Amino acid sequence: MDAQSYSAALADLRTVRDQIKRIRAVLTKQEADRDKLIIQLASYPKAKAERIAPAAGLGVADVVALAPALAPDSLAVNDVLQPAAEPSAIQATPEVVPSPPPQAAAVPTMTAAAARPAPPKAPVEPAAPPAPTAPQAPRDLPSIPAGASGDAWLALTPGLASTRPNFTQQARSTVFLDTTAGILVHRNQTHHLDLAGRSAADLLTAVFHTVPDGVERIYITAGDPWHQGADRHPYLRDAVAAWLNAPTPGWRTDTGRGRDRMAGHFVHARNPVGRYQRENSEEHVEIRSVGEWFDVDGDDPHIVRDAFVLLWQALRRHWNDAVLMGSPSQTGRDLWTRTIPTRGEHADGFPVLSEELRGLLHATAGQGRNELITPPRVPEQLPQLVEYDRTFAYAKHTWKSPVGTPRRITAQTFAAWSEKEQTRALYRCGHWQIRVTVPDTWNHVGILPAPAPGERAWHYPAAPGTMFTTWAGGPEVHTALTNPLTPWKIEILDGILWDDGKPLDDWAKKLKEAWTNLSAQAHFQGDPQQARAAHLASRAVRSILLYGIGGFAQRPRMVTGTTPRTAERDVPPNAEIIGFDDELITWQKPTGFSRDPNAHPEWAASIWSGARAALLTQRHRDDNTYAGALHTEPGTVVAFRTDALYLTAPQHWPHHNQPGDYLLKGYLAGPVTAPTTEEDLLALRDAGRTALTQNGGQA
Incomplete structure (x- = not known):
C-alpha cells in the first residue's frame, strides 16, 4: 500500500464510521419506540407477555422488565416450550417437611429420550423457616434475624453513597520490566538492566538509576521475581511475602496516600503488589504483575507497552478523562463512577447497603461455578x-441490577401474595432464602448452589430427593423452576427485593464497545505484533469489567503486616501468622468492611447469579x-x-x-x-x- 491508497482507505474508513454512527442512532430510536409500544400494549387488560415477546423480538423476562404488570401468572415454562400439563400449586399454608435424606454418592447416567415431554409446572411454596436439625455440612449460611432487629438490616448506611467524582485522576509514570532478560521499556526507550539477585531492592535500585526522573509504577512482564526461593517455603504465598518484606535500603513500605492508594504490600501467590516509599521523601512506587490484566505468553515488554497504549486509547473514546490505574479492578470502578448520572433519579448517587446486609451477601452469594x-x-x-x-x-x-432501598419479603408476606404477585417478585432483582428439593426423577447436573465445607465453598446437589436450604438469586430460581427437563420444588423462606435499575448499563456498554473494537483490530491488523497487542488490550478490557464487578462485592478487608521476631508479643492478638523467617513474622488479620462508597455487593451477586x-x-x-x-x-x-x-x-x-x-x-x-x-x-x-x-x- 502506498501513501495515496493509504489516505484513500482512511477516507473510506471515516465514511464507514459515520454510517455506523447514523445506523446506531436509528437503532437506538427504534428500540426506544419498541419499548414505548410494549408499555402501551401493557395497558390492555388482556395483554400477555408471552404474545408480546415474539412480536417484539424479546424474551418474556425482557418484556416483564419493561412492563411488570405483564408478569405471567406462574413460572411454569419459558416461552418456547409447550404449555404445562398441570396447574401450578402455590400453597398458602406451609407443609411439614421431613429432614433431608442423605445425598447419594453418585447419580447414574441415563439416556434421554429423543423427544422430552413438556415439564409440569413447579410448585413455589411459601414456608416458615425449618426447625433446627442436625447440620448437613460444617458451614451454615446466615439468616436475617426475625423482627425489628432483622428489619434494621434493610436500612441503608447513613451518609454513604456512590457519587460522581469531582476530580481528575492523575496518570502515573509507568515502566515495563522483563526480569528474566533484564529489559526495561520506558515510553519509547529500551534499556538493559543488571538486576543482580532480582530482589525488590535490586529492582528499585536498577530502575531508578536508569530512569532518574522517577517512576510510580513498575509492571513485571516476565520472570516472577517474587517466586525466588519458593523451594525454601511450604507455600508460594510464603515465598511472595518473604520477597516483599525483605530489606530495601533507602525504601520503606508505603503507608498510603491520596484517593486511589492502598497501604502496605498485597500478598498474592501469583499477582502480588509491592508498595514502597523512599525514606525521607514523597517518592512512591508500586511493583505489580501485568498478569492482573492479561496472561502473557512470552510477549516482550514492548508488546505489553503497546497493549496498554491501545487500551488507553480505546477507553478515551468513551471517557475523555480515562486513566489506567494500577489494577483492572481500580480502573473499572473509577470508570464506573464517571458514568453516574448528574441529573435525574440517581443524581445524588447510589446508596450503600447496611454492613449487616453486605455481610449477608458476602456469605451467601458465591461467584463462579467450579x-x-x-x-x-x-x-x-x-x-x-x-x-x-x-x-x-x-x-x-449487566443490563439490569438492583437499586434503591431493599425490602424484606418474609415467608408470611410471600404467602399472602397472589400467584401473579409471587411470580412477578421472582422476575425482579432479589436474593432468596429457599428450601430446595431435587426431583425424584432427576438425572442431570445440579442447578442450585448449596454450602459445602470451607469458608466460601459451594457444591451443587443433584441426587434425586435431596433437600437443602440455601440462598440464590432470581436467575437461578427461574432456572430451577422453568428448566427444560423437570421443575424443581422451591419453598420461599425469606427474601430481599429491590427495584430493577440500570446502574451498570452505560458503563458496560462502553466497555463492550471498546472490547469489540480492540477484538476487530486484533483480527484485521496486518502487523503480527500490533495484532497481538490489540488482543492483549481486548483481554484487559475484559479484566476491567470482570474485576470491576468483583470490586463491587467489597469483601471484608485483610491487612498484611510484619513484626520483628524479637517483638513477637506485638503481633496483633487476632492475627493469623502466615510466614516467618529468622528476622520477621508475617501475619494477616481481617478488618471488616471499610466505609467504601462504591460497595455494592448486590450488583455483583446479581451478575454472578445470572452467569451461573x-x-x-x-x-x-x-x-x-x-x-x-x-x-x-x-x-x-x-x-x-x-x-x-x-x-x-x-x-x-x-x-x-x-x-x-x-x-x-x-x-x-x-x-x-x-x-x-x-x-x-x-x-x-x-x-x-x-x-x-x-x-x-x-x-
Missing part, C-alpha cells in the same frame, strides 16, 4: 473432551435455540469452571462473537481418562486448547 464431576457420574474413559467458554460472559448480565444460570440454559433469540449444560445429554457434563463448560461431545451452539456466546476453546479426541482432580482438568484443558489450535480450530 465443579468437577467424576466417575461414576461420568465414564472413566471419556469418548472425547470438549471445552466451551462463554465469551466476555459477565458483560451479558446461563451455564445451564441460555436462549439465543436470533437463532431461536438454547445452549448450556441442561441442553446436553445426561452424563456428558464433566466440569464447570467459572465461564467454561467441559463436555464429552461437541455441540452445535451458535457463536457470533457476542458477549455470552459459547466459544469452542479446546478439543481432545478420545479416549480420555476422566479427570479426578483440578490439576488433571487443567492439564487436559491445556492439551485440548493446543490440539484445537494445531487442528485449525476444528473439533
